Amino acid sequence: MRALRAALGKLLTLSMVAGVLSAALFFPVAGGLGLLSNQVVAAVGxxxxxxxxxxxxxxxxxQDKDGKPLAYLWEQDRVNLRPDQISDAMKAAILAIEDRRFYDHNGVDFQGTVGAGLKGLIKGSIAGGGSTLTQQYVKNFLAFVVSKDVKEGYRKATEQSASRKIKEVRLALDLERRLAExxxxxxxVKEEILTRYLNIVPFLYDIYGVGEAARAYFDTTADKLTVPQAxxxxxxxxxxQLYNPYANYEKAKRRRNIVINQMAEQGMLSPNGPEENKRLAEEYRNTEIELAYxxxxxxxxxxxxxxxxxEGKPDHTYGFFCEYVVDYLKKAGFTDEQLNRGGLTxxxxMDRxxxxxxxxxxxNKIPQTRPGVANVMSVIEPGTGRHPVRALVANRDYGLDKQKGERAFDLPTQYVGFGAGSIFKVFVAAAYLQQGGRISDRIPVGETYTxxxxxxxxxxxYTVKNAGTYPAQMTVQDALAQSPNTAFVRMQEKVGLEKAAEMAYKLGLRESMRGINMQGKPLKPDGSNGPSVLDAVxxxxxxxxxxxxxxxxxxxxSNVAATIASGGMWCPPTPIEQVTDRDGKPVPVKEASCERAVDEDLxxxxxxxxSKDDKPGGTSATAAGAAGWTREILGKTGTTEEYKSSGFLAATPQYAGAVLVFSDSDRPETVCKNGRTCGTSTVNGAFGGDLAAPTWFEAMKKIHEGLREKTFPPAAPRYR
Incomplete structure (x- = not known):
């Protein structure tokens, strides 16, 4: 009796399904069909x-600036193709084995569905096969597009229930109707659905759609797929899983040959009659599956x-730049879904x-495996009406293996807690000029100053002393080149601390002054972890x-140097040339507008x-001489207390850049202390001229190869 009741239940369910399918076929835009709840109908719509x-x-x-791929972001490894980008062999193969009446129905093959239902009843299931390609597209769409959890989405999209089947039927009918309308x-309509189906189906190993499958399995494109491949x-x-040629080669080959036989029976291999189709089928069946990998x-x-x-080969050099691109776009309002699912270009x-x-x-200056010492560099191109970032690198690779010296965080763009040392004297000097000072003014120095x-x-x-011996007085220009501490503390008193800090913000330290706290952490919207660096100063x-x-x-x-080299125009340092959607249409990127930071003459x-930092007596003169440097620059070195960081900010009219060398160990200490050899130098605590400046000159010499030498405009008379 239990078996009889079960059989009668299945028969009743099948009858209901058949009735609903009939109603759905003849009344595809009807309401609830008497069986679906309002919620299901709404979900279907x-x-x-x-x-x-x-x-x-x-x-x-x-991509890099020349359009060559730099990195790929994806949740599903898929490229969506147009109909003309898929071979006729691929289209024929899928129709032959999955839906030979595809062009004769409107989304649901009523005869096939009910037939499959009767077979399923005999086997003990009410939903087994009979789906058209349109229905299969619906099922895959629900699993891989609507659902953010692929496993759960696939389970729901393939569950053995009447409601799921009814929903699938309604959606298939409605899809073809909407496309026709x-x-x-x-x-x-059929060509569109066939293409969408071939774009969405999974092929294991996170590969989806025949476009990616063609590349991943056969190292070809979908428009070139042969009959055996298709x-x-x-x-x-x-x-x-069952017909995976890597895991189950023979099963995959047998199933492939069944598809070839079906293509031959339906005259899809040749227009020259059954015999030619049989001959070609035999030829194709006898070929091996030749996988590219x-x-x-x-x-x-x-x-x-x-x-x-x-060349498309893995290279950890580029990870830091890639991460900056992703972070930049997220700050501009792009979501993870846009970036990882959107098919953007x-x-x-980035200039390789x-x-x-x-x-x-x-x-070269500090090997990657050197423990505890990071050497990072940023390069920007000024004077273009914007400030494109051309390079972001470190002596580290971007990776997870700490034993190899790799780092998986934003070394070239992070906030170095130790600071940049005397590079900040640039801001005090700029504020001094803005208040009427001149670069030729002679200022008092002194060995110490209280x-x-x-x-x-x-x-x-507060008492400050110098790190070297200087004359009693120096011009502002010479003081910038030789960097006596006492002179700039005096100058800072004269211009006012607030004016000096604001000048740092204006010239380029926008986030470094107003976006973070003194621990280098981004400020919270409610200001609970403030104040900002500028306010704290x-x-x-x-x-x-x-x-x-x-x-x-x-x-x-580096953007400070770019602002000065651009005649006082500040622009956001941008890693973006253009973003386009999957159809090639531009996607706007919200970026701050360029603005005048200081007067052009200033x-x-x-x-x-x-301009004298690389000249005799300047703090980077030795490094410039060793590199054979001859071009005009603006530059300033810096070293912090206890030598935990040092740097060099400099620019030519063509490129601006900054190098920071700092302790990046879990227990920060003096960089290269006690006379250790650091890279090519033996130092007792590294100054900006020891490692940072040599890195800058070596890199920039190669970057400037082939460019004619340019000079900066002369100082305005009022500042001389």
């Missing part, structure tokens, strides 16, 4: 709109940890020549500001004030 208008997830490609002919893919869609198909490398060189500003030159210089304005530890007077009356003790980003330091005069 909403999803049918998505089916008609939403493309499945696709690979986002990040959009103005497509019946043939165009037949294998058509065989796999039935059960990718031995171990597994080649899914695209994913994410910034798997960035590639110009992101052409960046600049990247390679900077990377080589950074590792301030009446600033306080030291506790409430003691002013409130704390921080006399050491001109000595560069606050956190700073290497990238923003900027040009400041550039001249900084």
């Amino acid at each position: 909403q999803t049918s709109v998505e089916l008609a208008n939403v493309d499945p997830p696709a690979v986002t490609t990040i 959009s103005g497509m002919s019946h043939k165009q 037949a294998l893919f058509a065989a796999m869609v039935n059960n990718p 031995k171990a597994r198909p080649a899914a695209r490398p994913r994410g910034c940890l798997n960035a590639v060189d110009a 992101i052409r960046t500003t 020549k600049a990247m390679e030159a900077a990377k080589e210089a950074a590792t 301030s009446r304005v600033y306080k030291g530890n506790g409430n003691a007077p 002013v409130r704390g009356n921080l006399g050491t500001f001109t000595l560069g003790v606050t956190p700073v980003s290497p990238l923003e330091l 900027a040009n005069s400041l550039a001249q004030g900084l």
Whole structure:
């Protein structure tokens, strides 16, 4: 009796399904059909709109400035193709084995569905086969597009229930109706659905769609797929795991040959009659499955940890730039879904020549495996109406293996907590010029100086001394080149600490002054972890500001040089040339507008004030001489207390850059202390001229190869 009741229940369910399918076939836009709840109907209506208008997830490609791939972002390794980008053999193979009446129905093959239902009843299941390609597209769409969890989505999209089958039928009918109402002919509707189906189906190993499968399995494109190749893919869609040619070669081949036989029976191999079709079928069946890769198909490398060189080979040099691109776009409002599912093309500003030159210089001076010492460099191109970032590198590789010296965080763009040292004297000098000073003014130096304005530890007077011997007086220009501390503390008192800190913000330290706190952490929207660096400097009356003790980003330091070299125009350092969607249409990127930071005459005069750093007596003169440097620069070195960081900010009219060398160990210490050899130098605590400046000159010499020498405009008369 139990068995009889079960059989009667299945028969009743099948009868209901058949009745509903009939109603759905004749009344595809009817309401609830008497069986579906209002919620299911609403879900069907909403999803049918998505089916008609939403493309499945696709690979986002990040490119260098020349359009060569740099990295790929994806959740599903897929490229969406147009109908003309898929071979006729592929289309024929899938129709032959999956839906030979595809062009004769309107989304549901009523005869096939009910027939499959009767077979399923005999086997003990009410949902087994009979689905058209349109229905299969619906099922895959629900699994891989609507659902963000592929496993759960696939389970729901394939569950053995009448409601699931009814929903699938309704959606299939509604999809074909909507496409027809959009103005497509019946043939165009079918071609569109066939293409969408071939774009969405999975082929294992995170590979989806025949476009990626063609590349990953056969190292070809979908428009060049042969009959045996196409037949294998058509065989796999039935059960990718079972017919995986890597794991089950013979089963995959047998199933492939069944597809070839079906193509021959339906006259798809040749228009020259049955005998020619039989002959070709035998020829194709006897071919082996020739896969392009031995171990597994080649899914695209994913994410910034798997960035590639110009030849498409893995190269950890480029991960830092890739990460900056992703972070930049997220701050501009792009979501993870857009980036990882949107099929965007992101052409960046990255110049591989600049990247390679900077990377080589950074590792030459401090090897990657050197424990505890990071050497990072940022390069920007000024004077273009914007500030494109051309290089972001470190002596580290971007990776997870700490034993190899790799780092998987933003070394070239992070906030270095130790500061940039005397590079900050640039801001005090700029504020001095803005208040009427001149680069030729002679200013007092002195071996030590005790301030009446600033306080030291506790409430003691703040006393500063120099690291070398200097004359009693120097011009501002010579002081910038030789960097006496006492002169700039005096100058900071004169211009005012707030004006000096604001000048740092204006010239380029936008986030470093107002976006982070004194620990280098981004400020929370509610300000609970504030104040900002600028506010902390002013409130704390921080006399050491001109000595560069606050956190700073290497990238923003290079942008300071770019602002000065651009005649005082600040622009956001951008890694983006253009973003386009999967259809090639531009996607706007929200970026800050360029603005005048300081008067052009002031900027040009400041550039001249900084032009003697590489000349005899300047702090980078030795490094410039060793590199054989001959071009005009603006430059300034810096070194922090206890030598935990040092740097060099400099620019030519063509390129601006900054190098920071700092302790990046879990227990920060003096860089190269006690006379250790650091790279090519033996130093007792590294100054900016010891490692940072040599890195800059070596890199920039290669970056400038082939460019004619340019000079900065002269200082304006009022600043001379």
